[in-house]
Structures are given as structure tokens and as C-alpha cells.
Amino acid sequence: MSKSVIEMPPKGGFSFDLCKRNEMLAKKGVSPPSFRKTGTTIVGLIFQDGVILGADTRATEGPIVCDKNCEKIHYMAPNIYCCGAGTAADTEAVTDMVSSQLQLHRYHTGRESRVVTALTLLKRHLFNYQGHVSAALVLGGVDVTGPHLHTIYPHGSTDTLPFATMGSGSLAAMAVFESKYKEGLTRDEGIKLVTEAICSGIFNDLGSGSNVDICVITKGGKEYLRNHLQPNPRTYTSSKGYSFPKKTEVLLTKITPLKEKVEIIEGGDAMEE
């Protein structure tokens, strides 16, 4: 039996062989593991002194809540924050990457980062991946040119708006904004409106839940109010606390001090090229 196939050297790039296998398995009824998505309600609005961003804190893996208190408001720059909806890994990775690029840019230029810089870096990256990086973002910040609020969609399009919502709960939150938003809100009015919008998402959307995170960015600085509101506390906690009378049985105790096994050198030479 002669081998009719010549061994080819492995080519670079993505190998699509497993995609056929996945298709075949899907036909047989074996579904792939679902990835962690942030169901999400994320919002942003511009008030008289700057920008307020808000987000819920539920992360879902299919029908299961995998994280009841995750952080969806990501740091981009000291004056710029970004809320992320979509696949959790994609939003984390893309905001981390652009945050690093912004820091390098700040070192290079010696100036504070501008929101449009973050916007352009994010939109170019997302467009290059043609929507496969599933990250829908609400980017807000205050820079020398004033307060800015943008939404960025997975395919790379952006919108500039005075108030914006994204995620599965965006319709519920947008309903609140459309009826109650007005220009020139004060800080407290703005926080109250953002909290209302996120709560509307939390209670009316299955993909959003748990607590409300808020981030207020002004020219003076930023205020990250983690868990500003917790409208879903754990009910029926035991007042006596939990105790487990039957402890795990200890069968054997063996302690090996490592100093006998490992040679410790105190004060070595300084590192040299």
C-alpha cells in the first residue's frame, strides 16, 4: 500500500480543518461549549460637567450566570473609560490593547489622551476583523476639547451621541433615556438617570442583572462608583451563619521544610549584561 499523499510542510495561518468537524458534530446534535457573553446593559450620557457611564454586573454563559458581579467599565486612560458588551474576552482584550497603545502614545506625545484617539484605534481594529471580534462598546471621556461620548459597533462603525445605550438591555435603557434625558443635567440628576436606565435593563432584560456600576468623568478627574446600587441582594441568608459540624477527616500529616531540600543563596551578584 503506497502512500499517495505527499507530506506537505505546515503552512502558516489559521487552519480551518476543525471547522468542518464542528459542522459535522453540530449536525449530529453535539453543540459546542457556549462562550461567556456579557448579556448586558451599558449606558452613557453627557451632563453639564462631563460624562457618566453606567453598566450592570451580570456575565452569562448561555443560560447560566457565571459571574454575578463582574466589572464592565474598563479603564482606557486616566480621563477615558469604556463600557463593553458582547463576548467578555473580546471586550477585555480589545480595551486592554487600546489602553496600552494609548499609554505609549501619551509617552510619545507628552500630552493627555483624547477620546477620538481611543475611538479611532478601536474602530480600526474592529473593522479589520470584520465583526468577528464581538465587542460593542460605549466610550466616554473628557479631554482638552471637552466631554465626548461614542458608541462603537462590532463591525467598526461609530456614532457620536449625547446619550447612548448598548447590549441586550439597550432597548429598556434607551426607553428611560428618551423620556427623561435633557441637556445640562447636574451630577446628581445624571447619576440618578443612569441608575434608572441600568435598573430598567436589570429588571426587564434576562441577560442583565445584579448591581449597578457608575463612572463619572469630569475635567477635574474621575470617580468610579463600583456597585453604586445593589438592588438584588441575596435573600434568605441564614442569620446564624453557616457551620459544618462534620469536618473533613484528616488521615495523615507530613510537613517537609523546604530549606533542607533547596540551597538558599543570600545576596548574589548584581545582574550584568
Added chain:
Amino acid sequence: MDLNMDLNAPHSMGTTIIGVTYNGGVVLGADSRTSTGMYVANRASDKITQLTDNVYVCRSGSAADSQLVSDYVRYFLHQHTIQLGQPATVKVAANLIRLLSYNNKNMLETGLIVGGWDKYEGGKIYGIPLGGTLIEQPFSIGGSGSSYLYGFFDQAWKEGMTKDEAEQLVVKAVSLAIARDGASGGVVRTVVINSEGVTRNFYPGDKLQLWHEELEPQNSLLDILNSPSPEPMNI
């Protein structure tokens, strides 16, 4: 969740876009609705983007594709202006758009109308639809709402209009398309470009003329709740 799928659909601009030449310049007009599936993602978007001081482009189709194409062309035109030493002509801007659209025709889904004024040719409109053809026209319409305007323009377009006539024609046309096309809506934005410069105008939806069977705008019943002293409901 079905709703979830719709919100992750690519952001497309249903759209009605128009470009019209008149005696002395051009008028560009567009609606302001950007939709993802059945949800209006932005009800006040600006689809007329600047390429240079004297050339603007109306965007339709995929929001991401059209934004990126206009960003690249703005960058190329900026370099071209520096190298040339004088403002770029409308024809050069239109050709740069056409080269990107034609050479990437398999990957892009965007229809554009380039309009502007330069000292050699005056006001010019160039239409660059989906495949990447470049066609110079006295007027051009595009987007999903344009289907309803072909007959209207055949009847209403005249050679040598004044600036106000042209602008009124554009506003009327966009407003007619908004009335009939579900994917167009919001406000009407126009940009007038001539030898004197560029003027942006804005016509909110409730200030437009009402067409056949259109109802008067009703105040929202929520106003009763939000007013300082809510009276009991009266019929």
C-alpha cells in the same frame, strides 16, 4: 435571544441620500436614521461627511464600510492637497472613492454620492453606487429611500435652479422618501457648497410638510406625568 441577534446585526444605514447641482454650486441632503435590523441605533446621525473644505460625501449602505472608506479618502486627499499646493478638485475626490470601492468591491457594501465645488469645474455631483462605477450627473439619488424618488425627480428637476430652489427640492425629496421608506427617518440634513463656502442646515422631523395620509404629531401622554401638577385625565 432573537432580539440579541438583531442588535448584533451589522449597522446599516437604511437611508435616503441626494446630491443636486444648481447654478453656482451643489446641495447635498440626507435623512438621519441608522438601523441595526429593526432597531434604530442612531436617530440623529450625520451621513454627510467632510472630505476637504470644499468636498463632502453622502454615505449609504454599511455604516462601518462607508465610515472607513471616507476616513481613508480624507487622509489621501489631505496628502494630495499638501503635495498639489492647492485645494483638491471634486473629480479627484470622487476618483479616490471610486478606486477604493471598485478594487474592494467583494468586501465593501456602500453607495456614496460625492459633491463639492472647485474653481475649475464649479459645482459637481458624482454618484458611486455599489459596484464602484463613477458617474458624473447633474443630480444623484441613493439609498433604500431613493426608490421612491426616481419618478419625482424626473418631473421636478430643472436645469439652472437657484440655491433656495435647489435646497427646497432636496428637503422636499428627502421628506417624501422618509414618509414612504421604513429605513429612513429622523431629521433632514443639508449641506450647500459654493464658491463662498459651506453651509450646513438642519430640518427637524416635525417641521417638515405633511404628505398624503400623514397625521399631525401628537404630544406624548407622558408629558402629563412629567408636568409639575398632573391633572386627572380628561377625554
